[in-house]
Amino acid sequence: MRAALYPGSFDPITYGHLDIVRRARKVFDKLTIAVVENPRKGALFSAEERKRLVERALEEVGIEDVPVITYSGLLIECAKALGVVAIVRGLRATSDFDYEFQMALTNRDLDSDIETVFFMTAGTYCFLSSSMVKEVKRYGGDVSKFVPRCVERALEEKFRETA
Numbered sequence: 001m002r003a004a005l006y007p008g009s010f011d012p013i014t015y016g017h018l019d020i021v022r023r024a025r026k027v028f029d030k031l032t033i034a035v036v037e038n039p040r041k042g043a044l045f046s047a048e049e050r051k052r053l054v055e056r057a058l059e060e061v062g063i064e065d066v067p068v069i070t071y072s073g074l075l076i077e078c079a080k081a082l083g084v085v086a087i088v089r090g091l092r093a094t095s096d097f098d099y100e101f102q103m104a105l106t107n108r109d110l111d112s113d114i115e116t117v118f119f120m121t122a123g124t125y126c127f128l129s130s131s132m133v134k135e136v137k138r139y140g141g142d143v144s145k146f147v148p149r150c151v152e153r154a155l156e157e158k159f160r161e162t163a
């Protein structure tokens with residue numbers, strides 16, 4: 001069985017992430033989503049909130065059998081513990097490339113048996129990012145084209161709490 005791990009901040013999950021999940025599922029027998037507990041950038045949602053939102057978003061769009069976990073520490077250790085053959089990442093524009101390339105090579109140095117596999121996003125989601133969604137929603141814009149309803153509602157609540 002060929003299993004893969006899709007790690008990320010998912011702060012919050014968007015249709016862009018879900019597009020990558022659908023593509024990766026066609027290639028791998030099993031896909032697990034790993035929500036990083038301490039993202040590089042400060043997160044709006046806690047790790048538990050992000051995990052719950054990923055689960056609810058998967059349910060809302062009808063994607064089944066994709067477990068969601070949280071992890072802290074080295075991604076490659078999490079990948080090894082799960083016994084996956086690959087780490088899945090998404091590519092939007094060339095702006096993602098440098099960072100993704102660096103991370104893929106570092107992870108390969110740490111464990112040469114685990115490959116990083118990139119999936120190209122759908123054209124529609126090329127400019128979609130979690131930060132853009134947060135920015136638009138913070139100022140009252142419509143994000144229904146970018147995120148499932150459960151995420152939109154969670155953003156509304158979060159911005160009400162922090163207002």
Ligand code: ADP
Nearest residue numbers: 007008009010016017089090091121125128129
């Ligand atoms: P990280 O902080 O690890 O980059 P993100 O949640 O921002 O976490 O992204 C996780 C992965 O999903 C990254 O590989 C990113 O390039 C990819 N991704 C994010 N948004 C999109 C999108 N709209 N289309 C395709 N891939 C995306």
